[in-house]
Amino acid sequence: MSGERELDSRLRCAALRGRLLSADEAARLIGDGMTVAVSGFTPSGCPKAVPLALAGQVRRGERKLKLTLLSGASTGEELDSAWAECGIIARRMPYMTSKALRAAVNGGGGEEIAYSDVHLGEFAQNARYGFYGKIDVALIEAAAITEEGNLIPTTAVGCSQSWIDLAERVVVELNLRQSAALEGLHDIYRPDDPPARQPIPLTQPAQRIGKPYLRCPAEKIAAVVVSECAEKPRPFPPADAVSDAIAHNIVRFLQKEKEAGRPSADRLPLQSGVGAVANAVLLGLKDSDFDHLNFYSEVMQDGILDLMDAGKADFASATSLSLSESGMARLLGDLEHYRGRLVLRDSEISNSAEVIRRLGVIAMNTAVEADIYGNVNSSQMNGTTVYNGVGGSGDYARGAAISIFMTNSVAKGGKISSIVPMVTHVDHCEHDVDVLVTEQGYADLRGLSPKERARRIIENCAHPAYRGQLRDYFERACAQSGGAQTPHLLDECFAFHRRLRETGSMLEEK
């Protein structure tokens, strides 16, 4: 298809022909002090050309400005990293994975950014309630614009519909590099707000409840920027023996649940996070007895495609295609095969407390550290330095039928134990963690008292090199607290972390 005909098929709203701007021109619609809200979730589906153009204007000294940046989750390098590096971001929510942004949030480079972590499933609603003030510009990547001005999203949805509804004006990046065949994959449903809000009618992961496009009044669109930016998928490390062992333990737990007659992956949909361990779990399921698997998740990873190809998975609901480059090529290369097995929803729906609890999702998320009582830290190193953030893990852990957290039992070659006496930051309290899994084994914590949990976590999940230290802490805490419910020694509970700081290892010298 020639460039002009390609544009005709993508930009179907004649009235918007007159609003075609270059990325550089469109970037000038963003002014100092504004709040900019962007499409996408993870690097997928985020705007790229206008953010890069704006960063260029600032780097060249043509403009100076500070913005509040709202998104669905993390964004691509073209946005979070480029903007953090040139000091444009004053305030950022609700999640991040950019190295440059992380450095600026933690005082490690450039001007400090006020970053706050928000449960992803609550973010669009909070914005509609007015908690974050006025939204000036919604910057939305689209694969096409319909005759009416409605937008076809690309590889992710996130909070786009709410941003369009709330923003003073909308700037569309019509990205011709995103496949036109993505049209039809999306199911857009934005709940009304109380007191008019109705039940979200979703009762099965595969159900469609909305429209295949983002509703957008054509008159709200201030600019259409034709872009041809390739999306850079986030690479993630391959599975290794440790992540395989974690996956094996999760599958073992799920099989035991089924044998016990309790609901398991045979009856309930699965959620799985991003990363090597999450992908290893998916691979592990390929060799399990489970079939007809369903996913109700934030992200669609390569492992889900593998499960579909192996005839083990029926359907995946997500808000983002977080596929590798080869995974995306595989999906797009045979999209008609996958089309009926996949839907991309608003993150308010993928991460909805209502839907997650109704469906009875089995949630599998990653912990940075967990303590002997089952509290989980997913975000803060030493309770102080934020890594990525809580993301959607809390939405799933709280709503889930069964909430599983997984982590390597040790990090940095054994110098850090992921199981500690007390976590330095709590993202998921003991009441939201049903099962803790490491490569050592799993601890089923349901119905256990804190002291019972401690014994099980130490014996089943901690690395053998750390079990003695953990037992010693726990036993002395029990003795000194006189049999209290959750024995802790407040003077010692962070001794593991202190030792790491002072000696380079949490391990006690013998």
Add this chain to the structure above:
Amino acid sequence: MSGERELDSRLRCAALRGRLLSADEAARLIGDGMTVAVSGFTPSGCPKAVPLALAGQVRRGERKLKLTLLSGASTGEELDSAWAECGIIARRMPYMTSKALRAAVNGGGGEEIAYSDVHLGEFAQNARYGFYGKIDVALIEAAAITEEGNLIPTTAVGCSQSWIDLAERVVVELNLRQSAALEGLHDIYRPDDPPARQPIPLTQPAQRIGKPYLRCPAEKIAAVVVSECAEKPRPFPPADAVSDAIAHNIVRFLQKEKEAGRPSADRLPLQSGVGAVANAVLLGLKDSDFDHLNFYSEVMQDGILDLMDAGKADFASATSLSLSESGMARLLGDLEHYRGRLVLRDSEISNSAEVIRRLGVIAMNTAVEADIYGNVNSSQMNGTTVYNGVGGSGDYARGAAISIFMTNSVAKGGKISSIVPMVTHVDHCEHDVDVLVTEQGYADLRGLSPKERARRIIENCAHPAYRGQLRDYFERACAQSGGAQTPHLLDECFAFHRRLRETGSMLEEK
């Protein structure tokens, strides 16, 4: 009405006449090692005669047994206290307020009880998923039994329907002291389990979606015990100047929200916990500009009756009438007046994540301590000794449109600061706390970064006597962490608690 005619009108199922047992006989249906699940929520609606009879049998040395006790929330003295005192309870979930039980859970008396805290809104579902094993006996207080054997609950619902559905057999305490006029107040709706679960159709606090009785096959009822036990309401301390000031600050916040055009008590239903401060907030609303208030809450307190009487509140949905003796007399004395303004639901519905988020509830719960970053401890003293438990606070805080936590800024005559550098236990993480309120003022935390939150909490909420100490900790943590997102000094974060232990006060000597 004569005793016999009264019984006729209460026990309408002829087939059950033959299953009338004394409390003593019925107590013998409960055997060693069993799991017993009881009706009610707070002391309201709990069985009384059979538990007291069983405790008597054990005290007199006639029997020896250990049980698992499941309930809706806490129970009355006849159950938790009586059973804890005679050592019957081996395991207890999901909540408690009994002094004797608390002592046994914390190693302070008799044999230790394995107590674990569970979010109240998830408890019935977890039991149906099979997480707590088989339920042997459901012990249900009823105001009447219908022709079919269905049960009319009394002053609370809790998890009764699930207990009836799951239990091997049902023992009914037909309590003639509970008003027969309670019939019709209840709306019983038990969701099916996944994958068959449908949306809970509730879209307004006043809506009825279920039946006015607990479905119970007559053949499942092993015994009917006629009882005349009076319910002992839990007394709570009267409001004082401090709770009035907290209430004033909450009303001030709500009015500011309304003025800012954001949803407030004029558009969203309120949830309020139990206790003096919660009641003071209700009294505070009486003098506010808000009217047509609606409540979507766990408990109905005297303050809500006051608001109804003052023409300020339209409706209250709850799972329990947690009224004072005079409040209960007031309600029952004019029940026809209140009948259309009140509904009692299953705690799975009152505390449903789905419904709370849909309705956009404004949640108001009490903190034991809060830290400078907005994390809240609702349950554990020194992270070690459980007081009551998390209860339903997490259900509401997580699902709410606006999650407010309130606490006195100091306790024990100023020796304890409720605002500390780091809480010793986290029940509600920083992402679930929108507004923190003390008698000093309120801190609106929405959209703020952790460091911004710290400054606002210290200046607006901490007691002036502690502000210097808190600022000192925060500033040194900022300096030493090199500008990290959430600065903490792990060696010092519990220095307030250490000082309290060593000197009897958290206050630094000048």
